[in-house]
Amino acid sequence: MHKHCVFIFFILCIYTTQSQTTLKDSTKVSQDSIKKTEFLKQIGNGFFPTNYLNIDLRYLFKYNQYEGVRTGLGGITNKRFSEHYRLNGYLVYGFLDHNFKYSIGGGFRLASKSNTWLNLSYTDDLQETGSSAFLTDKRFFQFFEPRLLNINLFHKHITKAITLEHKLSKHLLTETQFAVSNINPTYSYEYLKNDKILNEFHLSTAKVALQWSPFSKFEVSEDDLIKEIKTGYPKFTLQYTHAFEDVFRSNINFSKLDFRTVYQLNYTKESYTQATVVAGMVSGDTPLTHLYHAYPNNITKETILQRFSVAGINSFETMYFNEFFSDRFSTFQLKHYFQPFNISERYKPQLVLITRYAIGNMGNIDRHQNITFNTLEDGYSESGFEINKLLFGFGLSFAYRYGAYHLPKTEDNVAFKFTFNVSL
Known part of the structure; x- marks a missing residue:
């Protein structure tokens, strides 16, 4: 009997040791998986x-x-x-x-639960003329940004800014910024203001931005931060900017209001319809640098093949760079993503139908000197499709320009480009 007990004890010891080893290995694999996912x-x-x-x-x-x-x-x-x-x-x-550009900054947290940060920054860089970004936009990363390839209208800016990030609630994110900037266009441009010619602009601006996500779901993490765990639609973003004249040598005075809403209707995980509306308006003495383009992404070349480049995400593929500017505008974009074609386990191209529309106008065009452009008061239309992920993340895009701004030569209304989509 004693021998049997010893034998059973021996077997139990081996089993326990193996179980502990297996548990340790499983824990290690789980930790490695978490680290890989986080990476x-x-x-x-x-x-x-x-x-x-x-x-x-x-x-x-x-x-x-x-x-x-x-x-x-x-x-x-x-x-x-x-x-x-x-x-x-x-x-x-x-x-x-042949120039260096740089930025340096820092911040300190005022409150962890509301994720409140006070930030300071100094930036000496370039910015695309007519571009407008929301302070509250999440940091969006692409391996490359397609529109950048063909942009040629930039202005230099030296900007000193102080920014306050704050989450009023789980659904409402705010950001406030005060900045002082010196703006110098890299192209020949002058702005006529009260019989004065300005070719360099000093701006003192205050911005307030709100991002409201009423249908998203959030949770409080272990470190007391509020994190979005499920994106809900629609989402709304609103931003107000005011430039103060005669504050820190500012020579420009204007007000600017920007709005965006995104709605997405999901059918399956990979099949959905997405609608985006963007609108903006400016009043006051506003140089071209701070007005609006309508996200153009077509270069001025003779043939379709010479214009062959990479399609953007929310850009007008048939609209030529620097063709239109506005001081009030609105765009509407509708995309329908079909269920990917299940050709094989790894090869699943996806068809996307796209239509875009833009309308806008501008007062006092004669104030903008040494540059020629059109306005969008008659409404700009284009439609097309994409077939994404045909090979190594690359696909093809086709768009056609029609309506009030249809061009006399048919091929000038056509945009045929690559697309590039990679998911990690």
Whole structure:
């Protein structure tokens, strides 16, 4: 009997040891899987994580018509460095304009539960003329940004800014900024203001932005941060900007209101319809640098093949760069994503139908000197389709321009381009 007991005890010991080893191995695999998932999430957000610094992948390589190849390094400190303070910055060089551009900044957290940060920054860089961005936009990363390839209208700016990020509630995000900027167009442009010719603009601006996501679902994480766990639609973004004249030598005075809403109707996980409305209006003395284009993405070349490039995400593919500007405008974009074609386990191209419409106008066009452009009061229309993920993330795009701004030569109304989609 004693021998049998010893034998049973021996077997139990072996089984327990194996179970502990298996549990440890399983825990290790689970931890490795979590680390891998977190790493891919960081890469997908545009960061390469290190111990104390997340390297910003946006600045590694870009290309545009003014700078040519633009390359450099950027980064932001992470939680291992500090949960209360952060530093960020970048340094890039343009090989065509032979100039360095840079930004340096930092912030400190005022409240963790509301994710309230006070940030300071100094930036010496370029910005596309007619572009308008919302302060509250989540940081969006692409391996490359298609529209950048063909942009040639930039202005230099030196901007000193102080920004307050605050989450009023789970569904309402706010951001407020006060900035002082010196603006110099890189092209021959002058603005006529009260019989004075201005070719350099000094701006002192205040911005208030709100992003409301009433149908999204949120949860409070272990570190007391509010995180979006399910995106709901519609989502709304509103931003107001005012430039004060005679404040810190400012020579421009205007008000600007921007609005965007996005709605998505899901049928399956990969089949859905998405509608986006963007609108903006400016009043006061506003140079072209701070007016609106309508997201054009077509270069002025003779043939369709010469204009062959990469399609953007929300851009008008048949609208030529610098063709239209507005001081009040609205765009509507409708996309329908069909269920991907299940050709094989890894080869699943997807068809997307697209239609876009833009309308706008501008008062006092004669104030804008040394530049020629059209306005959008008759409404601009284009429609087309994309077949995405045909090979290594690349696909094809076709769009046709019709309606009031249809051009006499048929081929000038056609845009045929690559698409590029990669998911991590």
